[in-house]
Amino acid sequence: MWKIRKKLYGVGAVLLIVAATLQMTYIHPKWRKDYSPEAGGLVASQLSPEQILLQLFGFREFLAGILWVRADGFFDAGNYDAILPIIRVCTILDPHNIDIYATGMWHIAYNFTDQEQRSNRRYIPIALALAKDGIKNNPNTYELYFETGWLWYQKIDDNPSEAVKYFQEMVKKKDVLPAREDLLANAYFRDQKIMTGLNWYFHLYKEAIARAKKDTFYANSQIRDTLESNIDNTIIRMIQRGYLAQKRNDGSYEKGDYDTKPPFNVGFSAKVTVVRPRVLRVTGTWNVLPVGCRIRFIVRDLHYPNALPAELDWNKNDNFNFNLPTNLTYMQDQLFCKDQRFDRVENMSKDPTMYPFDSNHYLLEFFYDPAFGAPHIQDKFGWNGVGMTDPNFLNTQIRKGVRVIYATLELSKDQILMRGQWQNRHATVETSNFKESSPTESMTNIVKVPSLRGN
Amino acid sequence: MPAAIETIQLTKTYKSRSLGLINVVDKLDLTVQEGEIFGFLGPNGAGKTTTIKMLLGIINPSAGEGYVLGKEIGDLNVHKVISYLPERPYYYEYMTGMEILKFYGSLFGIRDEKKFQSLLERVNLAGDASKIIAQYSKGMQQRIGLAQSLINDPKLLFLDEPTAGLDPIAHTEIRDLILQFRNEGRTVFISSHELSEVERICDRVAIINKGVIERQGHLDELLKGARIEIIADDVPKETATKFEGPDTIVSYSSNRLIVDIPEGANVGAVIDELRNAKASIVSVIPRRRRLEDLFVETVGGKNAKKLVVESPEVVA
Amino acid sequence: MGAVWNIAATTVGEAIRRRVLLVILMIGVLLLTIIPSLSVLSARSDDSVTVGTMFAVMRGTSALLAIVLTVYMIPNEIERRTIYTILSKPVQRWQFFLGKYLGAVLSLLLMITLMTVFMLVVYAIFQNHHASRLLSLAQQPVMYWIEMSLLAAVAICISTFVTPLINIFLSFGVWLVGTVLNPLYDTIANNSKSIPIMKSISKLIVSLVPNFADYDTKNPLINPGQPIQNQGLYYFTTIFYGVVWIALLLIIGALIFDRREV
Structure with a gap:
């Protein structure tokens, strides 16, 4: 009986080794590869x-x-x-x-x-x-x-x-x-x-x-x-x-008669006034149409890390994390243009955590890209802005192959928060070409919009 | 004739946390001859079931030797020709009587349905063969147990408390079956504390107490020596005390005296004494010695004498 | 082997009549039938929630069945003294032990089959009744059966030396450890930040505890699409691994049971 028991102990030891070897060499790697529900980070x-x-x-x-x-x-x-x-x-x-x-x-x-x-x-x-x-x-x-x-x-x-x-x-x-x-x-x-x-x-x-x-x-x-x-x-x-x-690139565009010709001067100008702490009034001119254009307006830290003209490096995160840059400010809005002008109040005072204004200098960006415009605007400006121009703010560098409008202004923290020497003063910054306009001014120099219906 | 069971100094020791080592069975020397009904008697906890389990090889002895049908205990070949009916056995309740026999038969490789049928007839369960065990009475369960224990035509049967908890009619049925076994030449080893039952059917008995065999032998020899019981009323107390002696059992209450003397003692002298005291003699009964007396004497110690006198059977 | 099979057969007969097992089974089946209504939690992923939860219910129920079924198996036989009538016949202890175990395995097969049928019917009614999908879903219960047979081997092995109540906790504990083994091992052994001694310990544990997570192959069924190479080989190897462990546990159990005073 003892002999049989001894043999069985041996058999048991062999079985244990077989099982452990199978598990470590084949089963576990295979399970991990094909059957694991990705339990990592449990x-x-x-x-x-x-x-x-x-x-x-x-x-x-x-x-x-x-x-x-x-x-x-x-x-x-x-x-x-x-x-x-x-x-x-x-x-x-x-x-x-x-x-x-x-x-x-x-x-x-x-x-x-x-x-x-x-x-x-x-x-x-x-x-x-x-x-x-x-x-x-x-x-x-x-x-x-x-x-x-x-x-x-x-x-x-x-x-x-x-x-x-x-x-x-x-x-x-x-x-x-x-x-x-x-x-x-x-x-x-x-x-x-x-x-x-x-x-x-x-x-x-x-x-x-x-x-x-x-x-x-x-x-x-x-x-x-x-x-x-x-x-x-x-x-x-x-x-x-x-x-x-x-595309033919043989001068036929220059010779021919197209809806995008001649390039239309959008006449961009802008003024930003701090009306209350963290509240900006943004006004300006845009000679396009009664309605239909939206100009991107950004307020951000002047030295925002990874910032690009009129945008951020959106693609910078490859792994999901919860690290919101809470000390940085980045506000983006659309300026809706009507009657050749825009006039909007950007109120950032209600959300101090979202707009902390921690650093000292801020960049204000104005941006318009016709490639993202509505079709009826593109009919005049073209897909790439060939039908659009501006004597001051046309930019062909910041977006490859597209003519965009890009303008910047700057404000300091004290100006925006109305602190220090700006405690009782309203800071105003404007583009050099800025001229006051009012909504009631008659509509002159409106772009003639061609349409597919032919009028 | 070789012995069906023989044990030499068979011992089983258990460890107990509070009491240390305990010999549940202590140097047991037991001999059971083939063809006899052997009664293995003892109070609860005396070591009866432990002894049987050792003989069956279910538990291993701590010391000593044991032989069943000439083979050392634990030899599986012996199991083919012995059988065991445990105390108050449980059978799978969902099975029918017939299925129980088929199951136990299969453990021997026996698949003979005619045999199962005849076994059922033999224990008077032929009509209930297709009923499930849950519907059986206690007596029926005990009888199906006996039927299963006969499946392999055993030479030796171990019956543990075969009549425990049964009504008188079931008692009789089981007793008759056991007597039949002896007539068929089988050896039957009954463990029990139902003494009247054992006395009626056993050839030889052993009495075990606290793991030790106290008595062992033929019933006739063990119960040798009848007694005479004399009962008288209106006996004065002084007279009653006169009868006390080493081998006399005296009981006295409300002027009634019961004197129990060995056969061969002077009955006349007792009667004369009582007459002199003007007592009225109620009865003089010669009585065979009973197993119960022996058991109580063996196991019960000094309290035994009193017990015997108070036993209602004795008075009646 | 006749005795082994006959003991196994009576074990099955008894197991399928044990009320507590039937209650667990019924609860499992009931849960399986209400799962499709829970899948509203995720409107578009209702299929993966349904399948994932159905398998989880089936696995949990099967594990509970395997443990409750097995831990009482031998102690009950001793308490009711049926073991004496059997062991006094020409039946070896290991035969009795093996018969009981095979009975448990066959009972689990019956119960898991029943749950699978229910699951597939419910799934076919509420989700998808394409034969190929149903067929692929039916693979997982086979793995669960092997897993539960392994768990039953653990429980019956432990039942040779402890009382049923303690055994329930022990077996459950072994299952739990064996279930989290893979993720745990991944977190420790495959992590460059862990200290070497922890890596060694985790490797030792993975070698010494039967791994139940290997049988949880439901993920590709919940999220079909990624083709898996050599699926057959994986199934074969894990089943073989299970059989090896079962053999090992049965040997240990039989050796202990052989010496056990009953």
Whole structure:
């Protein structure tokens, strides 16, 4: 009996070694690669013990759902600081829940606003980092490419090549919705790749015809018809705006008669007055149309790290973190132009945490990019601003291949906060060409807007 | 004839936290002959079940030797020809009587349904073969237990308290079955403390107390020596005290005297004495010595004498 | 082997009639049926929440079943004295032990199959009834069965030397440790910041504790799309790993049970 026992001890030892070897050499690496729900960061995930327990027992997705509902509650209460960690935990628990990423980045980029409904754009790099994380974890669906591209295209409203990059990835995915695909053409247009955009329309049109033939479902024929009209419009615009003539580069643009000729002088000028501490009145001239133009206006630290002309380095975060630069100020708004002028009060006094005004000097930027303008404005200015000019502020450097309007002014901290020698004085800065205007002044020198209807 | 069971100095020692080492069974020397019904008697906790478990190889002895049917205990081959019915056994309640037999049969590799049927008939359960055990009465459960213990035609049966908790009719049925076993040439080892039962069916008994065998032998020998019991009323107290002696048991209350003397003692002298005291003699009964007496004498120590007198059976 | 199978069969017969097990099973099935309504928590990811939660419920229920089923198995036989009638027959102790264990494994197979059927029916009704999807979902319960067989081996091994109540906690503890082993190991052993001794200790623990997390392969089922190479090999290896551990635990259990005074 003892002999058998001894043998069995030996067998047991061998089995233990076999099991341990299998586990360490094959099973664990393979499990980690293919089956792990990315549990990393469990300890740092700020979950309560019972939540850790829940997730250990496999209720990860369920728990993410519960937390996500709670995050929405915090959002309603305006407690933005509480939301970021929850969003992070949700994405750790359920890294494949598209909704959490999509809604999370949308919340962060759009809805963390001040009292005047201006977004806190310091959050945009964080939103983009979340988007990158989501894409890394869900590379096979179109959805987060779409969401990220849309963030660039619609919210950041700059750097069109970034939107193009994400939309190009988006259309490669099998699950992409046909109605989303023509966004790529629009992004190409902004990125000055007009011909590529048109070709993309044609590509989609071919597919739409095939789809509509195969399935007479109403939406299919609708998509086909929309593409047809888009292609028509684009071709007409390419001709009327002189795009094709410019491309020929043989002087035919200069010789011919196009809607974009002669370049129109927008006559930009601006004045900024500090009316109350942290409250600026921004007025100025813009000789365009009764309505339709929005000029970007930015107030930021003069030495804001990674700042670029009229924007920030949005792409600087690759990893999601909660590090909002709380000591820096960055305010961006749109100046709505009406009757050849703009006049807006930028009140930053209600949100001292969002606009801390910690440093001593501030840059005020005015920026207009026709590539992002409305089509009826582009009909005059062209996609690249060929039909637009300004004797003082035309800039062909800061956005490659596009003629933009860019002007800057400066204010000091004391001026904005009305402190020190500015305690009882209203600081005013203005462009050298600034002339006072009033809304009642008669409309002269209004740009004649050509239209597709021919009047 | 070789012994069916033989133990030599068989000992089982347990460790107890409060009491240290305890010999639950202490140097047991036991011999059971083939073909007899052997009664293994003792109060609760005397070591009966421990002894049986050692004989069955379910627990290992701490010291000593034991042989069952000539083989050392623990030899699995012996299990093919012995069987065991534990005290108040439990059978899987969801099974029918027939299924129980099939299950236990399968452990021997026996799949003979006719045999199972005849076993059921034998224990008078043929009509209840398809009822589940949960619907069986205690007596029926004990009988199905006996049936399962007969599956392998055992040469030796261990029955642990086979009649415990049964009604008188069930008692009789079980007793009859056990007597049949002996007639079939089987050896039956009964552990019990139901003495009247054992006395009726056993050939030989051993009495174990606190792990030690106190008595062992043929019932006839052990119970040798009948007694005579004399009962008289209106006996004066002075007279009653006269009868006290080393081998006499005297009980006196409310002027009634009961004197219990060994056979061969002078009955006439007692009666004369009582007449002289003008007592009225109620009865003079010669009585065989009972196992109960022996048991109580052996196990119960000095309190035994009193107990015997107060036993209602004795008075009646 | 006849005795082993017959003991296993009666064990199954008894297990499927134990009220406490049936109650646990019913609660599990009930939870499985209400899960689709919980998936409103996430409007677009309802499929992954449904599948993830269904599997979590199934795993938890199965583990509870495996533990409650197994820890009482041998102590009950001793308490009811059925073990004596069996061991007084020509049945070796290891045969009895193995029979009991196989009975537990077969009972778990029955119960997990029942839950799987329920889960698939509910899933087919509320989510998706494509045969290929249902078929791929059915793979995970197979892994759970192996996992629970391993857990049952742990519990029956421990049941040879401790009382059932302590065993419940011990087995549950082993399962818990074995479940968090992978993430824990990743956090410590694969982290450049951990100190070397901690790495060694974590490697030792991973070698000495059966790893239950290996059987949790539901993630690709919750989030389909990423192709996995050699899935068959992984399944085969983990099942083999489970069998090795089960054999080891049964040997230990049988050796202890052989010496045990019952």
